[in-house]
Amino acid sequence: MDFQVRDECGRHEAAGQAAPADVEYAHRDAHWIDIGTLADIPRRGARTVRIAREKEIAIFRTGDDHVFALVNECPHKKGPLSQGIVHGHSVACPLHNWTIALDTGEAQGADHGCTPTIAVRRDGDRILIAQPRARKAAA
Numbered sequence: 001m002d003f004q005v006r007d008e009c010g011r012h013e014a015a016g017q018a019a020p021a022d023v024e025y026a027h028r029d030a031h032w033i034d035i036g037t038l039a040d041i042p043r044r045g046a047r048t049v050r051i052a053r054e055k056e057i058a059i060f061r062t063g064d065d066h067v068f069a070l071v072n073e074c075p076h077k078k079g080p081l082s083q084g085i086v087h088g089h090s091v092a093c094p095l096h097n098w099t100i101a102l103d104t105g106e107a108q109g110a111d112h113g114c115t116p117t118i119a120v121r122r123d124g125d126r127i128l129i130a131q132p133r134a135r136k137a138a139a
């Protein structure tokens with residue numbers, strides 16, 4: 001099973017929340033990459049990271065300090081989600097205003113599509129994202 005970057009919609013718990021048992025099990029096998037501290041991400045905003053040759057990843061921090069990671073591409077026409085407006089646990093795409101759920105990457109309302117999500121966890125104040133298995137195997 002691959003619980004890291006997904007080619008389809010998938011739910012990851014926000015960093016700081018209790019993980020379901022199956023996700024927790026997967027996390028024990030994951031390789032985690034430290035991408036900075038919570039303070040490095042603006043509240044109700046995002047920062048981006050690119051690891052090796054992978055797609056750019058947007059790391060979101062919500063108003064209640066949950067952290068989510070998604071590929072930085074809207075499922076509509078690849079708008080940069082990191083530049084969108086975060087409200088609740090969703091982000092509004094800056095190009096055509098689709099609303100994307102941060103935990104699943106799924107478009108909301110009448111829109112259809114999804115953005116791959118990446119597992120995130122917190123270790124104290126540090127934010128770590130799961131390294132995709134394919135990249136781990138190649139390392």
Ligand code: FES
Nearest residue numbers: 074077079093096
């Ligand atoms: S590219 Fe995001 S809504 Fe169109």
